Amino acid sequence: MNFVHQLFRTKIFQTVDKSRVSRLYEVSEQSMIFAMGFVFFTSIALYPKLGQNILIWSIVLGVLLSYRLYMSYDFKRNPERYSIKTWHILFTVMALLTAFIISFLGFVALRFVTDFYQFFIVTVLIGFSAGATTSLSLDLRIAMGYTSIILVPLIITLFMVEIQLHVIMALLTMLYFVTQITIIYKAYMQELRINNVLKKLAHQSEHDVLTGLLNRRGFQNHMQNLVSEKEHEISYSLLFYLDLNQFKSINDALGHVVGDEVLLSVSKRLMRTLGKTCKMSRLGGDEFVVVVPYVSMKESVAKDTAKAYEKQIANMFIAPFIAKDIHLHIRSSIGIIIIEPNYANIEEIIRHADITMYQAKKSYGNISYYNKALDEKQKKLFILQHDLQNAVIDNQLSLFYQPIVRMNNDVLFSAEALMRWNHPTKGLLQPLDFIPLAIQIGLLSKMTWWLVDEVCGHIKEWKTHKQWKLKCISININSQQLVETNFATLFLDKLASHEISPSEIMIEITERSLIDNFESTEGVISVLRSYGVRCAIDDFGIGYSSLSYLQKLSFDTLKIDREFIKNILYNKDDIILIKTILAIGKQFKYHIVVEGIEEEEQKELLLEIDEDLSYQGYLLSKPLSFELFTENFLSKT
Numbered sequence: 001m002n003f004v005h006q007l008f009r010t011k012i013f014q015t016v017d018k019s020r021v022s023r024l025y026e027v028s029e030q031s032m033i034f035a036m037g038f039v040f041f042t043s044i045a046l047y048p049k050l051g052q053n054i055l056i057w058s059i060v061l062g063v064l065l066s067y068r069l070y071m072s073y074d075f076k077r078n079p080e081r082y083s084i085k086t087w088h089i090l091f092t093v094m095a096l097l098t099a100f101i102i103s104f105l106g107f108v109a110l111r112f113v114t115d116f117y118q119f120f121i122v123t124v125l126i127g128f129s130a131g132a133t134t135s136l137s138l139d140l141r142i143a144m145g146y147t148s149i150i151l152v153p154l155i156i157t158l159f160m161v162e163i164q165l166h167v168i169m170a171l172l173t174m175l176y177f178v179t180q181i182t183i184i185y186k187a188y189m190q191e192l193r194i195n196n197v198l199k200k201l202a203h204q205s206e207h208d209v210l211t212g213l214l215n216r217r218g219f220q221n222h223m224q225n226l227v228s229e230k231e232h233e234i235s236y237s238l239l240f241y242l243d244l245n246q247f248k249s250i251n252d253a254l255g256h257v258v259g260d261e262v263l264l265s266v267s268k269r270l271m272r273t274l275g276k277t278c279k280m281s282r283l284g285g286d287e288f289v290v291v292v293p294y295v296s297m298k299e300s301v302a303k304d305t306a307k308a309y310e311k312q313i314a315n316m317f318i319a320p321f322i323a324k325d326i327h328l329h330i331r332s333s334i335g336i337i338i339i340e341p342n343y344a345n346i347e348e349i350i351r352h353a354d355i356t357m358y359q360a361k362k363s364y365g366n367i368s369y370y371n372k373a374l375d376e377k378q379k380k381l382f383i384l385q386h387d388l389q390n391a392v393i394d395n396q397l398s399l400f401y402q403p404i405v406r407m408n409n410d411v412l413f414s415a416e417a418l419m420r421w422n423h424p425t426k427g428l429l430q431p432l433d434f435i436p437l438a439i440q441i442g443l444l445s446k447m448t449w450w451l452v453d454e455v456c457g458h459i460k461e462w463k464t465h466k467q468w469k470l471k472c473i474s475i476n477i478n479s480q481q482l483v484e485t486n487f488a489t490l491f492l493d494k495l496a497s498h499e500i501s502p503s504e505i506m507i508e509i510t511e512r513s514l515i516d517n518f519e520s521t522e523g524v525i526s527v528l529r530s531y532g533v534r535c536a537i538d539d540f541g542i543g544y545s546s547l548s549y550l551q552k553l554s555f556d557t558l559k560i561d562r563e564f565i566k567n568i569l570y571n572k573d574d575i576i577l578i579k580t581i582l583a584i585g586k587q588f589k590y591h592i593v594v595e596g597i598e599e600e601e602q603k604e605l606l607l608e609i610d611e612d613l614s615y616q617g618y619l620l621s622k623p624l625s626f627e628l629f630t631e632n633f634l635s636k637t
Contacts (some may be wrong), residue, residue, distance in 0.1 A: 021088045024138050028091070032069040035098075035128070036062055037438060042105075042124050049113045057109075061101050070092050083407040085363035088139075095142050099149035100270035102128050102238050106154030125154050129180060143184045151177040191564060208282045210260055219281035219289055220346060226293055227344040234341050236302035240313060241335040241353040245366065247286035250328065262330065269617065272404035273316045274309070288355070302338050310336060311365060333360040336368045357542035392443075392450055396422045399454050400623035401473075403633050404593055407613040412633055414506065416474045416616065417455050418623045419447070431476075439480065448481050452491065455505070456498035458626055467634040472534055474506035474557075479513035483520045488527040506534035506557065522552070536593070540581065558585040562596025562617075569601055575609075582610055 050057075071094065072186035075087060082090070105121050113121065130148045136143035151173060158170030214222055217424070226232060244266065251259040263286065270280050274290060281289040295305045313334060318325040335356030339349060352370045355378045360368035368374075391397055401415040421429040437443045455473050462468040474498030481487065495502055507528065514521065514537065525535060536557035560581055568574045585592045592610075597603050597617030606613055624632060 006475070018084045020085055020138050021091070022075075023078075024091055024136070024142075025072045025087070027138065028068060029072045030252075031131055032065050032072070033277055035131065036065050036201060037294050038124075038127065039065070042620065045120060046109070046113070046117065049117050051525045053109070054518065057104060061098070064094070064098055067265070068098065070543050070634065092139075092142050092145075096145050096149060099128075099146040099415070103150045105159045106150065108130065110154070110157050113519060115327055117152075122154065122158075122173060125150050126173070127178060129177075130178075132184070140184065144181060147177065147180050149182070151180075170292055173400055183505060187381070191415070201375050209417050213262055213267050213284050214281035219283060220350075220635070222279055222281070222291065222351065223346045226291065227346065229294075231294045232341065232344075234297050236296055236299060236341060237339040238290075238302065238306050238309060239337040239339060239349065239353055240290040240292075240309065241337070241357040242288040242290070242313065242332045243357050243361070244286035245331045245333060246362070247330075253533055254324070255325065258323045258326065262321050262328060263325065265321045266330075269321075270313075273619040285618075287357075299338070301547070306338055307371075310334065314367070320479050331366060331370075333357055333366040335360050335370065336369055342448055381437065384426075384434070385441050388421070388434055388437055388441065388443060389425075391421055391434075396424070397447065397450060398422055400625055401629040402616050403612050403624040403629070404474075404616045405620060407594075407607055407615050408611045412469060413614050413631075414470050414472045414474060415629065416452065416476075416508070416623075418476075419451055420623075435478075439478070444481060445484060448477065449490075449494070451475055452494050453498075456495060456500045459504060460498055461502055462630070467630060472504050472506045472557075473535075474508050474536060476508045476538065479509060479517040479521055482509070482524045484518065488524050489532075491528065492531055502528075503533040503534060506535045506536055508538040508559065510539045511537050512539070518552075537590075539595075540585075555594055556591055558590035559593045559595055565594060565596045565602060566598075568605060569599070575605070578606070579609060582613075 001174055039058050039061050043054050046054045071090065074081065079087070102125065106125050110118055110121050118294055126541060129150045132143045132146045136146055155170050155174050155177065158173060159167065188406060206214060206221060208215045226237065244262075247259065247262070250262060259334040267280065267282060267286065270288065270290065274280070274292075277292065279291045279293070281291075290309075292305070292309060296302045313332070315333050320329050322328070327377050335353050335358070337349060337353050337356060343349070352375065354369050356370040357373060359374055360366050398420050399417045400420050402418060403412055404414045405412050419431055419435075421434050423620070435444070438447055452475065453635055455475055459468065459473060492502065495505065509521075509525075529535060532555065535555040536559055537555055538559045540558050558581075560578070564574055564578055564581070568578065582592060594613055594615045595617065597606075597615045597619045599619060603615065603619060606615070620631070
């Protein structure tokens with residue numbers, strides 16, 4: 001009884017497996033051909049004793065086997081004709097019907113033949129049942145039913161004939177039957193153990209070890225299944241692509257153990273918040289994907305549903321995450337895709353999600369919805385990146401200079417060198433249009449060294465023509481460039497090769513990048529300053545400097561960002577803020593340059609606050625080409 005109880009608790013009695021049904025039909029092709037040959041041989045052998053009865057038996061069985069062979073070919077050609085469950089039922093019914101017709105030899109024909117032919121029939125039936133061990137063992141139910149239908153009636157019939165030899169044959173057949181059932185069961189259990197080790201290995205290959213969510217491979221397979229379903233033809237689905245903001249800082253500052261705890265906490269909170277209707281994945285690092293399938297057949301309803309999920313996900317990050325007793329306030333950038341019905345290009349869906357998430361990083365609230373305009377923008381950026389590769393080689397870069405003068409008398413003090421890109425079709429592009437792209441594709445270093453060479457060449461030319469009237473030329477250097485191997489040495493060597501004094505160059509570094517990379521840049525800056533290179537903090541005020549950093553840096557110049565100037569005539573708070581920044585700068589003996597002066601009234605107001613300021617802006621001059629700057633500011637006495 002324990003055996004039977006265990007038998008009927010196995011998976012094969014509870015589920016229909018697609019791959020198993022496919023293999024049943026595949027194996028049955030060969031077994032049907034073999035069985036038809038066996039039927040033909042049996043009918044010839046028994047014809048002398050059974051006559052037309054055996055012919056009718058063989059014809060019926062032959063037709064049935066032919067139909068089963070046709071079913072196998074039909075399944076191979078057109079598996080979508082029926083559901084897998086229906087295909088399995090058809091196979092089961094046909095197999096058991098085959099066994100029932102075969103069993104006629106045992107409980108009908110056996111009574112009408114002599115001992116020799118009885119022994120032959122027993123052998124034939126045992127042969128038919130033996131075929132089930134291989135061809136039907138893929139499905140325990142069918143194999144056991146097939147064998148039982150053939151052998152049980154035979155065993156009963158042999159016991160009913162009161163001849164000692166028949167009783168012995170019945171006992172031997174019954175022993176064979178039990179052996180067959182046991183073999184079939186053990187074969188299945190062995191396969192089940194192997195399969196358990198395998199759909200386990202498959203689980204591990206498709207799931208993230210840390211969080212248990214689907215990994216990238218599992219996500220792609222899930223999406224393939226989603227777009228293959230009939231419901232996808234008429235329904236909208238949603239995809240949310242999440243990236244944790246500043247997660248790298250957590251790993252760097254607190255270690256990967258804390259970082260892993262954060263990722264695990266995020267995954268648990270996602271599952272707890274969104275429930276089982278969503279499928280969640282961790283694609284790697286701090287990137288998570290949430291898929292909500294088939295939300296509606298109406299686009300408007302799908303959009304409303306997306307808004308509701310958006311709020312749920314955003315609210316999920318309000319409460320701090322706790323890792324190693326540390327309370328961490330984390331925010332996420334969320335790219336949202338509304339997947340249209342019948343859209344099946346998974347690679348494009350993932351690409352759309354990726355560019356939308358990166359757009360979200362730049363958007364208010366860190367949330368962005370995909371639209372075709374965003375995709376076009378991304379394609380244009382890609383083309384621009386490709387074009388930028390040739391900008392230096394094809395001499396498409398140029399330098400413009402914007403003068404910096406004393407505010408109280410407009411006497412020329414210095415100038416800022418500004419890079420421009422003469423794009424073949426888009427015209428003159430500003431640094432904001434291409435410097436971020438240069439960083440992404442690793443071209444920043446080459447462009448920076450081009451800028452240094454150009455500036456040094458221009459200074460040398462001005463000196464040759466006795467036009468050099470400036471204290472220095474300032475150039476913008478990204479903090480990533482500063483940490484390049486041997487930057488200070490290479491920079492000083494460049495100046496020396498052009499016979500330029502280090503004090504004639506000022507390096508401008510934005511406040512934010514300075515503080516973000518302070519530990520790695522502080523040493524490089526100290527070396528440059530020790531050789532006389534001037535340094536300025538650019539865009540001061542929009543970052544997050546502290547007084548301690550200003551003291552540690554002790555640069556020459558502080559450049560106040562234009563954002564603080566544009567509303568100074570209308571906003572008293574901006575005036576107070578400017579006065580505070582000026583007081584701080586003077587405290588640490590910085591020379592202060594105000595950027596973005598565009599109106600005379602702005603200049604007059606600043607002069608009332610402090611007469612020792614310098615400034616640059618369109619009021620004085622926009623950035624000019626080398627030739628125009630030379631003509632307008634250096635050629636005149």
